[in-house]
Amino acid sequence: MERDHEKVLDYPIPAPSALEPPQEWERLRSGCPVARVTLPSGDEAALVTRYEDVKRLLADPRFSRRLTGAGAARIAANESGGVFSSEMAASVPDGGEGHRRWRREVGTWFTAKRMTALRPGIRDMAEGLIDGMVEAGAPADLKAHLGFPLPVWVICDLLGVPESDRDRFSYWSDALLNLTRYTEEEVSAAQEEFFAYMSGHIERRRSDPGDDLLSALITGTTEDGAKLTDGELVGTGMGLLVAGHETTANMIGKMVAMLLSDRSRWERLVEDRSLVRTAVEEALRFDADSGIGLPRFVTEDTEVGGETVPAGTTVMCAMAAANRDTGEFADAGEMVLDRAPNRHIAFGAGAHSCLGQALARTELQVVLEVLLDRLPTLELAVPAGDLERVDGLAVGGLATVPVRW
Amino acid sequence: MKITVDEDKCCGAGQCVLIAPEVFDQRDEDGIVVLLDASPGEEHHDAVRESAQVCPTAAITVDEDA
């Protein structure tokens, strides 16, 4: 195994097909728990793939996801790494007490109780989008018809953005996040329009508050009486889009594709709806393409898998590899629809684990329920092996999900 | 069975409430966990164990022997 430690792997590691994991994962987990890798930027990092190691590093409060420190590796050469970028932190109250207060306030909109209240509305949206897909006729791209619009619509609702403006929001979100697909002019135009729209929207909400997160943030009084600035309010909207749109959109597509790629899975769900909750968790665990993983900048020497990782190392935590670790999950390579408990770490781990996870779970469960009700005959319109991944680095997903029914 | 929760650890993810709503709730003000029943009946034990195991911050402790 010595040779493994010497070799520097190119990261991300290619996979045999869109839904399958790279074969190297198993070898790394068993023989090379801390692997040297080269990131797309050319910088070096340490790749961690075992469940226990990934989980412990993610939850360790000493290590930050902020890669702005001296010596931290860059992920991509043109650093605008979406979920990783420090701009995201800059657009919301940055660090310290301000950020904690803001997180608490935003967090109250993601409780289980709120989710129960949101569920019927999300169901209506999913029904409407599926109507549109059925009208367009088979074969259809489930990602374009359902996966992509639904999470933006949900975020629009949270922000109190009216139905008539949802499509504009979708476009802005796509242009702001998919920096590779749009020209520089398109991106900055979208940015300007988004900021102008949000400023006007905040003004309207200030004089006429509704029952939405933004109105609550505008009118809310906190213990220290401080108010969020307009910039921070716009940043909240942008932050939620950055964190909650592409991630959920892609996960809807991947979940449906995984369930249809072996149609006995789908048939089992059609027969037994009580499996929807655990099936969604299993799809999150089984997702072999959740993106490049989460970076952590190690600020003190720390031990991982029996080796010392020196201070100043950038560690890439590969959650998708950890989620396939046979040391944690029995039959890790099988999709077990009734797996419980399912301690997957698709949403990260510890205090920084995904704030929107209850919402993401609700959206995924509702989409699956509505599809099973409305289109029990759903199937992939291409062989699973022909599905293609999107290019993006931060968030993995399928380019299209062609289906018929 | 005896359950304890650590409010300082809880990040308000709500997993426990989704899995065992008869045993866990969340405060309206900040989403932090509220223990509704520290010694729930047998019928809730599986759901409680699952909640404790999947809680992202390990904020739930279950003493099986108490």
Ligand code: HEM
């Ligand atoms: C749009 C949403 C959000 C973004 C983009 C964001 C981003 C970040 C970033 C980049 C950091 C610094 C990196 C680190 O120390 O790990 C950070 C720190 C932190 N965030 Fe967030 N965050 C968001 C929402 C939240 C929410 C909703 C909460 C609370 C429920 C929260 C709580 C924290 C805490 C406690 C820290 C540690 C630093 C501190 O104690 O001030 N964040 N966040």
Ligand code: HEM
């Ligand atoms: C399937 C869909 C989703 C996946 C897989 C996902 C995954 C993640 C992951 C891995 C993190 C980083 C945790 C860390 O750094 O340790 C994160 C953070 C975050 N997510 Fe999600 N997420 C999803 C959907 C959502 C949604 C729908 C929202 C809200 C609308 C959201 C809001 C956030 C926020 C605000 C943070 C930053 C929290 C902080 O800084 O403390 N996410 N998510």
Ligand code: SF4
């Ligand atoms: S699952 Fe854990 S973190 Fe989430 S609300 Fe319950 S106790 Fe808090």
